[in-house]
Amino acid sequence: MSVDAATVRRIAHLARIAVTEAEVPHLQGELNAMLAFVEQLSEVNVDGVEPMTSVTPMEMKKRPDVVNDGEIPDDIVRNAPETQNHFFLVPKVVE
Amino acid sequence: MTDLTSMTIAEAKAGLANKSFTSLELTDAHLAAIEAARSLNAFVLETPDQARAMARAVDARIAKGEGGPLAGIPLGIKDLFATKDVRTTACSKILGNFVPPYESTVTSQLWRDGAVMLGKLNNDEFAMGSSNETSCFGPVVNPWRREGSNTTLVPGGSSGGSASAVAALLCMGATATDTGGSIRQPAAFTATVGVKPTYGRCSRWGIVAFASSLDQAGPIARTTRDAAILMRSMAGHDPKDTTSVDRDVPDYEAAIGKSVKGLKIGIPKEYRLDGMPVEIEKLWTEGAAWLKAAGAELVEVSLPHTKYALPAYYIVAPAEASSNLARYDGVRYGLRVPGRSIGELYESTRAEGFGDEVRRRVMIGTYVLSAGYYDAYYLRAQKVRTLIKKDFEDCFAKGVSAILTPATPSAAFGVGEKGGADPVEMYLNDIFTVTVNMAGLPGIAVPAGKDAQGLPLGLQLIGRPFDEETLFSLGEVLEQAAGRFTPPKWW
Numbered sequence: 020m021s022v023d024a025a026t027v028r029r030i031a032h033l034a035r036i037a038v039t040e041a042e043v044p045h046l047q048g049e050l051n052a053m054l055a056f057v058e059q060l061s062e063v064n065v066d067g068v069e070p071m072t073s074v075t076p077m078e079m080k081k082r083p084d085v086v087n088d089g090e091i092p093d094d095i096v097r098n099a100p101e102t103q104n105h106f107f108l109v110p111k112v113v114e
Numbered sequence: 115m116t117d118l119t120s121m122t123i124a125e126a127k128a129g130l131a132n133k134s135f136t137s138l139e140l141t142d143a144h145l146a147a148i149e150a151a152r153s154l155n156a157f158v159l160e161t162p163d164q165a166r167a168m169a170r171a172v173d174a175r176i177a178k179g180e181g182g183p184l185a186g187i188p189l190g191i192k193d194l195f196a197t198k199d200v201r202t203t204a205c206s207k208i209l210g211n212f213v214p215p216y217e218s219t220v221t222s223q224l225w226r227d228g229a230v231m232l233g234k235l236n237n238d239e240f241a242m243g244s245s246n247e248t249s250c251f252g253p254v255v256n257p258w259r260r261e262g263s264n265t266t267l268v269p270g271g272s273s274g275g276s277a278s279a280v281a282a283l284l285c286m287g288a289t290a291t292d293t294g295g296s297i298r299q300p301a302a303f304t305a306t307v308g309v310k311p312t313y314g315r316c317s318r319w320g321i322v323a324f325a326s327s328l329d330q331a332g333p334i335a336r337t338t339r340d341a342a343i344l345m346r347s348m349a350g351h352d353p354k355d356t357t358s359v360d361r362d363v364p365d366y367e368a369a370i371g372k373s374v375k376g377l378k379i380g381i382p383k384e385y386r387l388d389g390m391p392v393e394i395e396k397l398w399t400e401g402a403a404w405l406k407a408a409g410a411e412l413v414e415v416s417l418p419h420t421k422y423a424l425p426a427y428y429i430v431a432p433a434e435a436s437s438n439l440a441r442y443d444g445v446r447y448g449l450r451v452p453g454r455s456i457g458e459l460y461e462s463t464r465a466e467g468f469g470d471e472v473r474r475r476v477m478i479g480t481y482v483l484s485a486g487y488y489d490a491y492y493l494r495a496q497k498v499r500t501l502i503k504k505d506f507e508d509c510f511a512k513g514v515s516a517i518l519t520p521a522t523p524s525a526a527f528g529v530g531e532k533g534g535a536d537p538v539e540m541y542l543n544d545i546f547t548v549t550v551n552m553a554g555l556p557g558i559a560v561p562a563g564k565d566a567q568g569l570p571l572g573l574q575l576i577g578r579p580f581d582e583e584t585l586f587s588l589g590e591v592l593e594q595a596a597g598r599f600t601p602p603k604w605w
Binding site for chain 1: 211212213215216312313314327353356357359360419421422424425426428429436440443444445446447448449450452453454455456457458459460461462464465468473474476477478480481484487490491493494495496497498499500501503536537538541554579
């Protein structure tokens with residue numbers, strides 16, 4: 020499988036990465052090189068094979084559903100580009 | 115006091131214990147070495163004040179007889195590990211001046227045991243790369259050069275800063291991470307020892323995530339023994355990482371020098387590649403002979419799905435990366451490029467903040483997870499992964515204790531030499547190491563010889579899950595036979 024220019028633009032949008040028109044052909048070439056490389060997986064017989072979902076066979080650990088952290092708003096917002104009264108500021112989302 | 119930098123961790127521990135020198139003296143010697151080696155670009159942040167404060171504090175503890183297993187040992191920390199109140203960037207512009215209000219579990223355990231932090235080490239952006247050329251701080255220089263040449267070589271990646279700094283005697287050991295070979299390949303390129311532990315052995319908490327089902331932290335050191343010493347402090351269960359395993363941490367150092375007599379060592383025929391350099395082939399044969407001379411039994415084994423590990427990796431890893439890196443949106447931390455709408459803010463921030471390699475992988479990951487392609491790519495790759503793991507399980511079920519392979523398909527290459535036209539050319543560096551991550555197994559790279567141009571080459575040993583100890587025993591045999599390799603100082 021390979022991707023065309025329209026698909027490259029669609030992927031870029033899904034990934035929320037702005038891509039200029041001038042970058043599209045180059046990206047298309049790179050993505051197609053990667054897709055050509057992974058193409059060889061289609062020759063593997065995977066009939067009846069379970070997909071790997073856990074690297075180490077172990078039961079999912081659970082912890083009590085209790086609050087065990089918090090009251091640190093200064094820490095939470097200290098790296099934010101723009102804040103006000105412990106809130107993150109973004110451009111207006113709802114009119 | 116430059117001789118203080120050429121000791122091993124084991125030697126320095128003895129010297130500190132018998133008061134031959136203090137941690138402050140040891141730390142100062144390394145800080146001076148770092149300052150004199152800035153041309154290598156191994157450190158992206160030096161923390162001399164913090165280092166001296168930590169050294170003084172640990173000297174006081176040592177004086178009271180309270181020093182831990184790493185008391186006074188100066189280390190470098192890969193910039194992927196969150197360090198409290200010390201800038202942590204993953205060498206990406208998108209994290210900007212991120213200063214974590216918390217400490218990664220692995221580094222907190224190193225400080226618990228008395229280690230001293232010298233600074234943060236360079237790496238490929240978000241650990242995506244095999245040459246350390248994708249870092250936003252620029253490439254790291256390998257202290258090794260071809261004989262009679264001034265060509266600048268890469269130290270490998272993604273833990274290139276860790277490998278370069280350890281090889282150049284700038285720190286006694288370093289933390290590193292390995293998603294597809296990022297500890298073992300740079301170790302092989304710099305004649306250092308690198309350990310990628312079993313998945314779940316070290317906590318991933320506080321380490322900037324790349325591909326969560328593959329990422330694992332481990333040490334880079336100058337000897338197998340030093341790597342074993344560091345491993346003991348880095349490993350252990352952490353309730354904050356649900357994939358970390360609740361089992362005791364053995365005294366890995368005790369495995370050094372243990373007999374390997376009677377151990378069955380597999381030589382996988384699928385690792386014999388067409389066009390593999392003669393020197394690598396020779397090194398591999400030599401390594402097998404060393405293990406045989408130490409009493410191990412060598413058997414040919416088959417890992418039939420080996421060739422599919424790298425393509426499957428280039429679906430699984432980017433898929434997980436695209437999901438993990440969704441958090442970098444310019445809102446809560448890091449870089450923000452303003453936009454008229456929230457969507458424009460996200461897209462502009464991520465376009466500006468991610469480098470080319472990261473953008474490529476996030477995009478391919480987004481594609482293979484997108485509606486209509488998930489089954490063909492991602493699900494199929496996860497099934498292939500099951501087959502790769504089964505290859506190893508079948509092999510171990512036949513009584514094989516460990517598997518010996520080359521660590522890399524070549525020695526270190528020049529800056530700008532690979533991957534310019536086709537990204538896949540760079541990816542092929544991880545051909546021997548990536549199977550280990552796909553199967554969640556432990557692996558160690560040990561320096562074993564040099565090529566005709568005088569560049570180091572390494573061998574890899576792959577072990578059973580949670581049997582790092584056997585790897586340390588075998589690694590020590592290789593190290594004793596091959597000797598140690600130190601680059602001539604030119605910087």
